[in-house]
Amino acid sequence: MAASKTRSSSFSRHISVLPTPQIPGIKYGPNGTIFVSSGIPDLDRILGGGFPLGSLVMVMEDIEAPHHMLLLRNFMSQGLVHNQPLLYGSPSREPRAFLGTLPTPVLSKDDKSRDHETEQEKGLRIAWQYRKYFGEHQQNFEGQRDGKPEYCNEFDLQKPLERHYISSQNIDCISLQGSTNLSSFRDRCSTFLAQLPRYDGNITCAGRIAIQSLYTPQCEYSNMEWEMLSFLRSLKNMVRSSNVVAVITFPPSLVSPSFSKRWQHLADTLLSVRAIPDEDKELANLLTGYQDMVGLLSVHKVTQCNTQVPVFLEATTFSIKLKKRRSLVLECLNQAPIDGSSGSSYATSGSCSGSSKTGKLDF
């Protein structure tokens, strides 16, 4: 039969049997993928576990608003909390200064109260005497809470991350400003990735690469579109053979439409963020909880690793909200009830209704 290294059977073991990994911040998914958290619990849930190791995640920016920074900050913070190596590339002159703006994880005391809330927000009416069972189940689900760090934290955007995380040795910052050649950046990436090679089934550590606003005018990469694509392609190939997730944000409106499409084809997971205008009366009437929204997040593509089955989500557009002005929450869009008729809501999904407690109809 075939070589002894590869399994020759067409049956693969069901994933839930696999033991939970010893390393914090790593979760096994289907088809041999390994996830790390995006730093936003809701985004992890939407993507089916998080960002798979070895994938290239691209975020299309809204050039009028810095919403992509929310995703990037949480992604970086989550990695630092789990003590994962980080490579950060940025068009600013002092990229290390950005680390001071990373959010800190919410303490576990707050966490308990959060659990309580989400439970109520589920929209299920549960008689009070059964609540205790519900809580128990949830604790099981969330898994090893005590002692070990969790897979995914909730972050408080108002408080900066503690210094000892930031001053750790394994953070590498690169300023992309003024460099006209991508090859030095590529070399930095490859030396970073060389620390984290992929061995099948044996992970020692996972790493993260965060690149902010690639292809902005500051980088002086304009009219280097093919070089940029070739850089992305080689980065993608390097990332694929290592235990690293790369998140890149880019402004699609600065490149020509056909190049923007090419970028999108290179991404394994493709997200886009959009700000919502303050005084959009029409939209305000259409959606519930419009006042709390800060922006919209769309999921265009989800990584298909080792499988041909595409991931189809319940909804592709989610609203970004700040809970208590602190932590990021993603919710499905809920169409506001129009007077008289309540039906024909496309984007609703039951689990996320009830988010507004301001006396809207409760389905």
Place this chain on the structure above:
Amino acid sequence: MSRVWHVQPCWDDANKPFTLATQNLTPSRLKAMDRSPNLLDQALGLHDGESTRSARVVLIEDCVETSAAFVLHHLIKRSLSPLSSAAVIFVAFSQPFSHYDRILRKMGCNLVALRDNKRFTFLDMLTLECPGENQPAFLCSLSDEDAGKICKGGVLELYGKIQKSVEVSLLPGGSRSITILIDDIFLMEVAAKGSSSHVLDFLHYCRTLTTEFGCSLVVLNHEDIYSSVERPTLILQMEYIAEVIIKAEPLATGFARDVHGQLTVINKGNSDRLSLQNKMCSFHFRVRGNSVEYFYPGSRT
């Protein structure tokens, strides 16, 4: 954007129209479908097990929202079925061997064993840089013309590899049919630093293989890249040389949980057979881990 109701009736060889009723898929029918040819095979003209030669050049087009990689998987599986002796040469630009191995294993096809049997050749081009990677410093000092020559060299080298593997996998009698699959022309264009003329040259070379050795060539590219370009030479020429064009699109009506998209197959027919009318079929599909279901719109309850 073509819409779901553009369906034309698809005629099979006996000139008998399929009625939609025959496509009513009960679970037992579905099982039977696994063995019987599906809509895609019928549209490609592969359904009759006779020696009718398959199309020489097949172009698969997809877009960001809907990937058509499953068509490639299907064609690999079909050509490597235990009943035939055909060989496959796979030029991979987008995914590594482990990815394809895992998917094809689920579909019941062991690529490792077939590779050992010399029926499956995998050319890993993930890191191909057409100006060879070993001389980047030397390249910087070159003029555009010289760089272009080197780029061409990289493409030629790849062609040489393909030609060699074709010659290796040919049986002495030359009776074996060989399929060359290229999984992403777009990435090849990136590797060639955007010089689409080199890519086109390469494709024309590969096309000569189809006439010389009777191979067939299957190529995947993304259609939406070129939608905003005024005169997209690459895709237009590819569409011109293709005998069969398979387009994968998302549903025009939006997302549905049990319909993953729509396939349109345009079969221009080969030039030896006199057929004045293109055969065009379109149907919906749903991708599963081990198979893909094809069905006409509205034929599923």
